[in-house]
Amino acid sequence: MLRRTFQLIPGVGPWKEKDLWARGIQTWDDFPESGVVLGQKLDGPARQRLHLAREALERRDLKGLAAMVPPREHWRLYPEFARDALYFDIETDGKQEQAPTVVGLFDDAGLRVFIQGRNMDELPEAMAERRLWVTFNGSCFDVPVLRDYFGKRFPTPDAHIDLRFVCRRLGMGGGLKELEDKLGLGRPPHMKGVNGWDAVLLWRAYLARGDVEALRFLVEYNLYDSFQLRSLMDKAYNRALDDLNLEAEPRVPVFDRGEVLYDVSRLILELGPTERDVRVLERVRAQDRELHQD
Numbered sequence: 130m131l132r133r134t135f136q137l138i139p140g141v142g143p144w145k146e147k148d149l150w151a152r153g154i155q156t157w158d159d160f161p162e163s164g165v166v167l168g169q170k171l172d173g174p175a176r177q178r179l180h181l182a183r184e185a186l187e188r189r190d191l192k193g194l195a196a197m198v199p200p201r202e203h204w205r206l207y208p209e210f211a212r213d214a215l216y217f218d219i220e221t222d223g224k225q226e227q228a229p230t231v232v233g234l235f236d237d238a239g240l241r242v243f244i245q246g247r248n249m250d251e252l253p254e255a256m257a258e259r260r261l262w263v264t265f266n267g268s269c270f271d272v273p274v275l276r277d278y279f280g281k282r283f284p285t286p287d288a289h290i291d292l293r294f295v296c297r298r299l300g301m302g303g304g305l306k307e308l309e310d311k312l313g314l315g316r317p318p319h320m321k322g323v324n325g326w327d328a329v330l331l332w333r334a335y336l337a338r339g340d341v342e343a344l345r346f347l348v349e350y351n352l353y354d355s356f357q358l359r360s361l362m363d364k365a366y367n368r369a370l371d372d373l374n375l376e377a378e379p380r381v382p383v384f385d386r387g388e389v390l391y392d393v394s395r396l397i398l399e400l401g402p403t404e405r406d407v408r409v410l411e412r413v414r415a416q417d418r419e420l421h422q423d
Contacts, residue, residue, distance in 0.1 A: 130205045130370065130378055132156045137182055137197040138175045141167070147373075157183060191260050192287035203288050204295050206261065207366050208381055210288070212237055215259035216362070218354035219271045220347065223329035227274050230332045231347055233355035240356060240392045242348055246405065257284035263362050265305045265354075266293040292358065295365050299372055305354065305361075314360050314386070316353055323350050339409030345397045352393050359384040 133156055135146045145167070154160055157179045166172050178197070185193040191210050195203060207214070216235040221227035222245075232243040232252055236259055243252045252275070256262075264271055268291040276283045301308055306324075309315055331347040334340045363383040370378050402410070 130366075130375070131186065131194070131198075131209050132158070133375070133378070134198060134202065134205050135160075135175075136199055136202055137194075138167075138171070138178045140171055141175070195288035201294070201298070203290050204366060204369055206288055207290065207362060208379075210261045211381070213260045214263050214359075214362070215256060215261065215286075216263045216355050216358035217256070217267070217271070218264065218351060218358070219274060220325070220328040220332065220351050221274060222332060223326070226277075228278055229275060231328075231351045232275075233348070233351040235352075235356040235359060235389070240352055240389055240396060242352060242396055244344070244348070244400075247403065253279050253282045253284055256286075260287040262286040262289045263358050264289070264291055264293075265358060265361070267291055269293075290362070292361055292365055295369070296361075299365065299368050301365070301368070305357070308361065309357055312361065312364050314357055314364075316357075320350060320353060335406075337409075338413050339402060339406035341400060341402050341406060345400050348400060349393060349397050352396065356386060356389050356393075360386055 133150070135141050135149050135154075135157075136143065141149075149160075149166075154166070160166065160176065160179055162176070167175055182194065182197060184190075185197070186209065189210075191206065191213065194206060198205060214236060218233055219229045220231040222230050228245065229243075229249065229252075230245045232249070234241045234243070234255060241255060243249050243255070262272075268289060272289070296302070296308060301311070303311070306316070315321075328347055328350060331343045331350075334343040335347065360383055363381050367380045367383070370380060
């Protein structure tokens with residue numbers, strides 16, 4: 130799809146791009162080296178731009194290509210750079226100046242979870258390992274929260290695909306869980322109806338009582354928010370090709386989330402109490418004993 134993208138040429142929008150396709154100029158290599166195509170003033174800069182795009186793709190220069198392709202079309206970068214993709218979601222403490230409590234990352238290396246008070250400080254370096262970020266509403270919420278929290282330590286990706294806006298352009302409105310249900314990506318029964326405020330309550334229960342079971346439920350919820358994004362990205366990409374009537378363009382295989390469910394269970398079971406949690410429990414139990422003695 131990226132090689133079909135002519136909107137990286139200044140002055141070429143969706144209509145002119147479709148016109149080129151209709152005239153048989155399907156890819157960058159089909160753009161004639163001579164003659165009038167877009168107009169005498171546009172053809173020279175267009176050929177130069179396509180030359181730069183070919184070079185950037187050959188170098189795997191995601192940052193350079195993302196600078197050329199309009200942000201609304203960054204979904205087209207996906208198949209070429211899918212192995213560089215990082216899917217992530219955050220939970221916060223629900224306060225006015227929100228701080229991250231749990232952050233789930235999913236990429237080709239698998240699942241990772243970062244928890245406030247445990248390993249959250251390692252998150253910026255982990256996110257910097259991947260050049261293409263995929264989120265749902267992350268450009269409006271997740272990334273600003275993390276950037277405010279980490280400051281200059283927080284990295285900037287070469288490209289960021291926010292599926293909330295990709296899906297909306299495709300006529301698929303609604304929140305992440307609503308879209309999952311519509312697309313056959315529903316969650317297990319115990320995860321149905323769980324929302325962002327529940328995540329805040331689970332975190333507060335963990336802080337107040339060292340309730341590791343509350344933390345485990347919260348982490349499971351967050352990990353689903355993270356790895357489900359890959360299946361949604363695949364489906365949105367294929368839907369976008371359908372929307373453009375590009376029948377000959379290869380579709381991407383939709384990620385089978387069953388591959389990661391074992392890892393979800395493993396990560397959850399590994400979440401035992403920390404020394405701090407034990408101290409919280411000792412304090413709560415002591416308070417309970419005092420209450421009953423009275």
